[in-house]
Amino acid sequence: MNGQAPGGHRRRPSGARHVIAYNWPLYLAGGAVTVGAALVARRSRGIVRAVAWTAGAAASWWTAASLVASHVVYDRSPLHGWEWLSPALVRAGRPPRPGRHLVISSGLDEASAVIGALHPGCEQTVADLYDALPVVESSLRRARRRVAPRPESVACSADALPAPDASVDTVIAPFALHELRAADDREAAFGEVARILRPGGALVLVEHCRDAANIAAYGPGAEHFMPRARWLRTARGAGLRLAHERRMGGLVTVFVLVGPER
Known part of the structure; x- marks a missing residue:
């Protein structure tokens, strides 16, 4: 389907409203905590009231901040256009x-x-790790139902990317490799990238990193992301060096990691 709506028109890329659709239980919970905490705070005193107000304020902040952040990144930044x-x-x-x-x-x-x-x-080859993921988040299942894989996508696992040795100029991984929760799986994926890249080839890794900005915007949801240092350490272990880095929408990091000229 390639993400197309009936009539052959391509759907708009996922924006803030789609983030809500994919993660609606979390937003519902955030709203419930905000309202519940306010009710408890009004009927309580002392430490209970302070804790309730704090919990409600945190839930309200992270619910609103994550929506604003998603709008800035996915609706307002050049991310989806790929001209960058x-x-x-x-x-x-x-x-x-x-x-x-x-x-x-x-x-x-x-x-x-x-x-x-x-x-x-x-x-171009599209490697689809979805069926081989050890854990599939419910939000990812909802996204998958909205945007079906392209018919020419190749289902594979992280330790067996569909390309021969030294055959690919560029590997592009947008918001994909953080779904590999285990360090061993991420290391296997980077090892496979190094295997298939031609000498001097590049991995373009696009991810939210677990840093101060993303924690402020997404709160506990930022636990889903990997720290920048962990990405770079895994890349170095596969023989890839950081050649370029930029920030997109203030919250997404683009790493261009280059293999050795062997």
Whole structure:
């Protein structure tokens, strides 16, 4: 389906309203905590009242802040357009086109069709990890129902990406590899990326990192993200070095990691 609506028109990429649809139980819980805490605070005194107001304020902040953050990142930033890919590759010392490239998806692929349209003539493979994920979040299942995988996607696991050794110029992983919760699985995925990249090839990793800005915006939900240092440590373990880094919408980090020129 490639994320298309009836009539052949491509659906708009996921924005803040889709984030609500994918995560509605969390937003419902946040609203319930806010209202419940306010009711308890009005009927209580002392430490109980203080705790209730604090819990309600935190729930209210993170519910509203996460919606604003999602709107800024997914509706207002250039993230979904992918015009930023070529400048990022150039700043990393790579050609402006991704060449033969592999896009890694963990269930919600809204990048491959856009990248393919921007770079016609560049051979593309889409590796879909969804069916092999040890744990699939309910929000990801809801997203998968909205945006079905492209028919040409190749179902695979993190330790067996669908490409021969040293055959790919660029690997692009937008919001996919954090779904691999176990360190061993992430290390296996990075090892596979290193295996399939041609000498000097690049991994473009797009992720929220667990940092102060994302914690302020998403609260406990930021536990879902990996710290920047952990991504870079895993990359170094696979022989990939950081060649370029930029921030998107203030909350998303783009890493361009380059393999050795062997």
